[in-house]
Amino acid sequence: MQITLSQEQTQVLERLVQQGRYPSLEAAINTALILLTDEISFNESTENPEYLAWLAQTRQKIEEGLEQSKRGESLDGEAVIARLREKVKLAS
Known part of the structure; x- marks a missing residue:
């Protein structure tokens, strides 16, 4: 699957990698997806x-x-x- 990021999204990810917070763009995106999954799970549980x-x-x-x-x-x-x-x- 291919995803097109906005210029702002790309800059944020590149800045995080340049600052050494993540070893690669893939690692930064992976962390973002994990956090999104956690947020969705939390929101679903708080509606229960x-x-x-x-x-x-x-x-x-x-x-x-x-x-x-x-x-x-x-x-x-x-x-x-x-x-x-x-x-x-x-x-x-």
């Missing part, structure tokens, strides 16, 4: 009601955890690992 509900719950849990930590209500790492191991053991 289940994802948005999960995101809201996760943000709420983070806020609760931060507040608990500020009040000194946090657990040390060993206690957390012990709880996780117990949950795994019970699930087996």
